[in-house]
Amino acid sequence: QVLLAESGGGxxxxxxxxxxxxxxxxxxxNFGDVSWYRQGPGEQRELVATMSSNSGTxxxxxxxxxxxxxxDNSKNSVxxxxxxxxxxxxxxxxxxxxxxxxxxxxxxxxxELWGQGTLVTVSS
Numbered sequence: 001q002v003l004l005a006e007s008g009g010g011x012x013x014x015x016x017x018x019x020x021x022x023x024x025x026x027x028x029x030n031f032g033d034v035s036w037y038r039q040g041p042g043e044q045r046e047l048v049a050t051m052s053s054n055s056g057t058x059x060x061x062x063x064x065x066x067x068x069x070x071x072d073n074s075k076n077s078v079x080x081x082x083x084x085x086x087x088x089x090x091x092x093x094x095x096x097x098x099x100x101x102x103x104x105x106x107x108x109x110x111x112e113l114w115g116q117g118t119l120v121t122v123s124s
Contacts, residue, residue, distance in 0.1 A: 002026040002103050002113060004095045009118030016085050016122070022078040022095030022115055030104035031097040031113075034071050034078045038091035038120075048093070049080060063089075085122045092117040 008020040020036070028034065035050035049059045049069035057069055068081040078095055095115035102109035 002028075002031075002097070004097060004113050004115035006093060006095050006115040006118040009093060009120045011121045011123065012085055013124055014086055014122055017081070017083045018085065018120060020080040020082065020093055020095075020118060020120075022080075024076040024078075024097070026076065027104070028071065028073050028076050028078070028097065030101055031099045033098045034069075035096040035098075036069060036078070036080045037094045037096055038089075039094070039117075040088070040091040043091070045094070051078075082120070085120075087122050090120060090122045092119050 003025040004022055006020060006022050008018060010018065012018050032053045033050055036048045037045050038048050039045040047060060048063055049067055051057050051069045051071055059067060066084045070079045094117045097113045099111040101107050103111045
């Protein structure tokens with residue numbers, strides 16, 4: 001069973017940068033889409049960025065030009081480079097992966113995995 005674990009969060013000043021990492025315990029080759037979500041204080045969880053298996057990407061409008069999602073299947077990892085951080089970026093960030101073959105176990109079976117989250121705090 002593949003598990004996801006985020007790291008790289010912390011305290012950063014406005015305008016600063018952070019790089020989040022999501023390490024999978026197994027292969028990501030069977031996961032078509034990988035994404036980053038976030039949930040700010042008193043807010044609902046929202047999709048920040050997603051990357052498909054063919055490297056196509058989509059971003060939340062408010063992070064376009066500032067955040068970049070990438071994946072390295074050989075390292076079973078997903079990354080989120082965050083630049084020009086703003087206080088409103090403060091949130092717990094979660095890694096997400098979606099498979100349509102049960103992570104390689106069941107053809108045609110939907111499987112969605114979540115990491116435990118890593119806290120990003122943007123403040124002076």
